[in-house]
Amino acid sequence: MAEKINKNERKNKADIQTEMPGDESADFWRAFGDNDGLPPAEPIAEHVDPDFVPAAPRLYQVRLGMGYLELPQVEVPHGKLANTLLNNRSVYILDCYLDVFVW
Structure with a gap:
């Protein structure tokens, strides 16, 4: 999907970077405001009850x-939506x- 957005909206001028969960780069964390580029010390908690x-x-x-x-x-x-409705x-x-x- 990122490639499609890059092609259609950014005229192939965007730089696409892929980060795997749990293996993010320091630049990734700096983009979210962490000056050291380190992941949070505490694990990210679920916010859903x-x-x-x-x-x-x-x-x-x-x-x-x-x-x-x-x-x-x-x-x-049966509580299931279908296009036949x-x-x-x-x-x-x-x-x-x-x-x-x-x-």
């Missing part, structure tokens, strides 16, 4: 009602709690 359960996405179909828009929720069988002639809103998509 172990009991976290993501909210289930909700799919709404947009319809014209009597002078207003109706947003009936589309039944998602979508009709090409309709507009849908997918609410993923932090992101909203319109189709």
